[in-house]
Amino acid sequence: MQIAIHASDLDHNRVDGTRVYLLNLLKNFGKIDEKDSFFIYHQNDFNPQLEPPIFANYSIKKSSFPALWTQTAFAFEILRDKPDVLWMPVHNIPLLKKRELKTVVTVHDLAFKIFPEYFTKKDLIKLNRLSDMAIKKSNKIIAVSQSTKKDILKFYPEISEKKIAVIHHGFDAGIFQKKYSAEITDELLKKYNLLASTHEDDCSSTRSGKSKSYLLYVGAIQPRKNLEVLISAFEKVKFNKPELKLVIAGSPAWKAEKTLEKIDRSEFKKDIIITGNLDFKKIAILYQNAKMFVFPSLYEGFGIPVLEAMASGTPVVCAKNSSLIEASGKAALYFKTGDPGDLAARINEIIEKEMLAEELIQKGFEHIKNFSWEKCARETLNYLLK
16 A cells, blocks of 8 residues: 655754654654555655654655645645555645545644634634645544544534544653763753752752753743743742753744743843754753753643653653643643642642652653554554555
């Protein structure tokens, strides 16, 4: 069987959850399935961080076109190659395609319908049009969580529940459970002034490592990520923990101005570090050496960073909403989404109770046994082929 895959997302400079998802499934499809053929279509050069591996049954097809690539060059390639199945790992679908071509679309989240105020008007129009078309015209839908499935059925009541399969994300154990050398670790921590000094040792938990002196968030800076609540909570904790820092491992995305202004106004702004985009290895090192990982997001389709943090042996604090409860299970400490005081209290709990931190770490290790990219890839392939 010939499976066509829309992979132009791997050309983009910014790495996000949807691109990590696609990359990791392409890392696994060729290992799992050697008999079927995979046609992987993209538009420009792959982002070096997102370049997929090459297997014997993979055909990488690059076809550049200046505008509306999915509806032009990609649609033409699909018509010409005549695949048996088309997988769209994004909320999009070519209008021009053979009626008999089985099309499967992955829906990651419907944040733009739930929080439209956090998107630009241009993006909102685009997301609604493309998602409406993809969800209604596809033969099958993959939802990355039960929460996302629930949202699809809420906003598209005409869609049959039988059309939707829930397939959870995974995490890359090879990156996030790897032990990195002291030299590489120290170099990165020193770059961001995160190496703990001697007097900070009493802030460290029993975990190995030289830092444990910072809170970590991983992801883009944009309104839905709720970073203003995290910054307010950090300020509350900071008064009694002057050695503590906050690391935001990511870059400004859309509508980031209010968050950046809050950081700039903070009396602790010198201890709020924005790293910009980092490669996976550096993010893993930051996870492994953080006091805890904090994920304050208002809404997530799944929340891959939660699994990455748990795999790295780091306690997790996250907002109690959407799919985050599903992704984190009983292995995280939850706070009321819009309440910086409640978040500060949860952060202080982990800092002050070493046994709680260790308990969360062990629960995290157990919890992630339920998730892997190989499992996700197998379930996705079975759904594509049946």
